[in-house]
Amino acid sequence: EDQMKTKQPKVAFSADLGIRGDLGPQNTEITLTFNNIFTNIGNNYNPETGLFTAPVKGVYYFRFTACETQNRQSLGATSNGAVLQLEVGDVVCVKLLLGYTINDSPDNLSIFSGFLIYPLYK
16 A cells, blocks of 8 residues: 555544533542543544544554642642554543542643544554
């Protein structure tokens, strides 16, 4: 298959939590649902479940930023990113661990984003 003639799939999303205030602490681990969508090209991120499902085998980049609070005082932000090689149907999400709290506001402090860097054809 000639990769130069193959059309590059378009896959990109970015969303914030869509809440105003704190979520947590929970008594169990939960999958965060970032449901205030900024962009969702390809519709591979599901804002109802919080799950991104890879539509093609490829190399993807994901990033999240989470604002931490305690007693309504900001403790700062945590951010991380990763490049992952995924197969069709692989799922990526962000989880809130037992006992932790995340915060969001109109300033979009807690965000989950990802995009396809390039597909792998072989």
